[in-house]
Amino acid sequence: MRLLVTGGCGFIGSNFIRHLMREHPEDEVLNLDKLTYAGNPENLRDVEGDPRYTFLKGDICEEADVRKAFEWGPEAVVNFAAETHVDRSITDPEAFVRTDVLGTFRLLEAVRGAGVRLVHISTDEVYGSIAEGSFTEESPLRPNSPYAASKAGADLLVRSYVRTYGTDALIVRSSNNYGPYQYPEKVIPLFITNLLEGRKVPLYGEGANVRDWLFVEDNCRAIDLVLRRGESGGVYNVGAGQERSNLELTRSILALLGMGEEHIQKVPDRPGHDFRYSLDCTRIRSLGWEPLYDLERGLRETVRWYRENRDWWMPIKSGEFREYYRRRYGDI
Ligand code: NAD
Ligand code: TYD
Numbered sequence: 001m002r003l004l005v006t007g008g009c010g011f012i013g014s015n016f017i018r019h020l021m022r023e024h025p026e027d028e029v030l031n032l033d034k035l036t037y038a039g040n041p042e043n044l045r046d047v048e049g050d051p052r053y054t055f056l057k058g059d060i061c062e063e064a065d066v067r068k069a070f071e072w073g074p075e076a077v078v079n080f081a082a083e084t085h086v087d088r089s090i091t092d093p094e095a096f097v098r099t100d101v102l103g104t105f106r107l108l109e110a111v112r113g114a115g116v117r118l119v120h121i122s123t124d125e126v127y128g129s130i131a132e133g134s135f136t137e138e139s140p141l142r143p144n145s146p147y148a149a150s151k152a153g154a155d156l157l158v159r160s161y162v163r164t165y166g167t168d169a170l171i172v173r174s175s176n177n178y179g180p181y182q183y184p185e186k187v188i189p190l191f192i193t194n195l196l197e198g199r200k201v202p203l204y205g206e207g208a209n210v211r212d213w214l215f216v217e218d219n220c221r222a223i224d225l226v227l228r229r230g231e232s233g234g235v236y237n238v239g240a241g242q243e244r245s246n247l248e249l250t251r252s253i254l255a256l257l258g259m260g261e262e263h264i265q266k267v268p269d270r271p272g273h274d275f276r277y278s279l280d281c282t283r284i285r286s287l288g289w290e291p292l293y294d295l296e297r298g299l300r301e302t303v304r305w306y307r308e309n310r311d312w313w314m315p316i317k318s319g320e321f322r323e324y325y326r327r328r329y330g331d332i
Contacts, residue, residue, distance in 0.1 A: 002028045003227075004074035006060050006107065007081030009033040011182040012121070012216055014043035016078065019220040021047050028052045032069045034059045037320045038084065042312060043181045060103035066110045076117040076227060079107050085185050086125075086147045087328065090271060093146035100150035101157070108161045111169065118158070118169040119227045124212070124239065126152040126173060129274035136280045137173070137235040144272050155235075162233040170230045172223055175239035175279055178298065179216035180305040184313055184321065187246065188213075188299075191253050192306045193313050194332075195263060202332050205269035207247030210276040214240040215293035215301075222289050229287055239279035240291040242298075252295065256303045265332050 003020065007013045008031030020027050033039045035057055047053045054072070058065030060081045081103060083089065083096040104120065111118040127135040128142035141156070143149040161167035178188040191201040222238040230236060244252070250264060293301075306313060317325070 001026070002030075002073055002075045004030050004032060004069055004072065004077045006032045006077070006079045007039070009035060009039035009041055009043055010080060010084070011038075011043075012177055012219060013080035014181050015179065015216045016080065016220045016223060017044060017053070018047060019217065019224065021050060021052065023224065028054075030054045030056060030069060030072045030074065032056050032058050032060065032065065033081065036083070038183050040181075040183075040316070060106055061098055063106060066106050070110050070114055074114070074116060076119070077107060077111055078119045078121065078223065078227060079104065080121045082121075082151070084147065086145045087185070087270060089145055089147035089150070093150075096146050096150040097153075100147075101153040104154035105157055108157060108167065108169070112161060112165050112167050116168070117227070117232075118167070119223060119230070120154065120158045120169060120171050121223065122155050122171050122173045123148070123151050124173055124175045124237070124277045124279050125274065126155055127277070129276055130278055131276060134278040134280040135237065137237055137283060144274055168232045170226055170232065171235045172226050173235065173237050173279070174219050174222070175212040175214050175277055177214050177216045177219050179302055180309070181312070182216070184317060185324070187249070188253070188302060189306060189313070191250060192257075192303055193317060195253070195257050195259060196306065196310070197317070200263050200265040200332050201250060201253075202267040202329050203246060203250055203264050204267060204273060206266070207250060208245050208275075209273060210243050210245050210278075211249070212239045212278055213242045213244065213249070213295045213298065214238065214291065215298035218291040218293055222284055225287050225289050226284070234283075236284045237279040237281050238284050238289075239281050240293070240295075241281070242291075242295040243276075243278060244295060252299055253303065256299060267329070267332070
């Protein structure tokens with residue numbers, strides 16, 4: 001299959017491209033990425049020379065860039081390109097509305113014209129927070145951050161193209177991912193790398209908020225399955241059933257590094273902080289998917305990766321990220 005992947009230089013996109021190259025030797029990939037602060041060509045250094053892989057720098061919001069990508073002749077599109085960090089969406093929401101909503105619209109127009117399948121990568125955050133039980137794909141969308149609202153807007157556009165134009169589009173809504181190549185603004189790589197640098201870890205509020213942690217490779221397998229076997233117009237929740245409070249998560253990371261709770265620095269809570277996300281994953285499981293990693297195994301591999309790949313994260317932490325971190329966390 002000839003696949004257009006957008007946002008392939010980010011965390012999940014780069015893991016997904018590596019997964020494709022490994023699991024589907026017959027596939028060819030065009031990666032369209034704007035290379036924002038979160039897009040890093042280093043994430044795909046190992047596949048760069050592969051004749052099945054092509055990189056195109058471009059913006060999914062720009063019609064001309066999208067047209068150029070479609071001239072390559074993709075048979076399907078997987079859209080990872082997005083602004084993705086909740087805290088940045090609180091201080092600077094405009095980029096989120098632009099890329100996550102307008103960018104998805106541009107891709108929908110292009111797949112409509114070309115008559116090819118779109119797998120749109122969304123998030124559990126579109127449902128909002130749930131105190132007990134789990135969201136199904138039919139639960140109402142009640143996003144609470146500008147990030148989640150922009151992603152929900154994109155999901156609704158996808159739905160409208162399916163209903164109105166019969167576009168072959170599907171949505172994957174996954175829970176929090178973690179693993180190699182995740183930008184260190186997100187909690188797991190931030191905490192691991194801070195500890196490796198001898199810093200403390202900034203825990204929001206009392207650390208009581210709950211997330212369901214999905215190892216990135218498990219998500220890549222789910223997306224791959226939806227791409228090849230998903231029902232047109234379908235929405236698929238993907239979670240690992242590994243719910244932990246942030247304090248429990250932090251204690252696991254500290255334990256893996258042989259460190260104690262004196263390394264935790266409690267900081268003021270995030271405004272509008274969703275308390276808990278939880279997904280009912282009956283539908284994706286009925287396609288034959290199940291997660292292979294529990295949090296303990298996934299965290300062990302992730303900690304090992306960050307320990308062994310300082311050359312990847314140290315330049316990030318001393319670049320754009322340094323100023324962002326200082327403004328946000330002061331001297332923690
Ligand atoms: P990321 O922030 O690591 O990477 C985003 C990538 O998109 C970067 O390579 C960036 O350069 C690119 N990009 C941004 N704007 C673009 C534009 N206008 N045109 C082209 N490329 C652009 O993101 P991620 O964590 O890999 O997330 C990928 C997708 O998965 C997103 O849609 C996100 O909403 C979704 N998601 C992420 C998680 C998670 O835990 N990371 C969980 C659920 C869903
Ligand atoms: P994050 O990785 O930003 O993902 P999301 O907000 O999309 O779920 O945060 C995961 C959880 O960790 C969330 O409840 C907020 C919390 N958190 C902290 O306690 N400290 C931090 O410095 C960050 C970035 C997040």
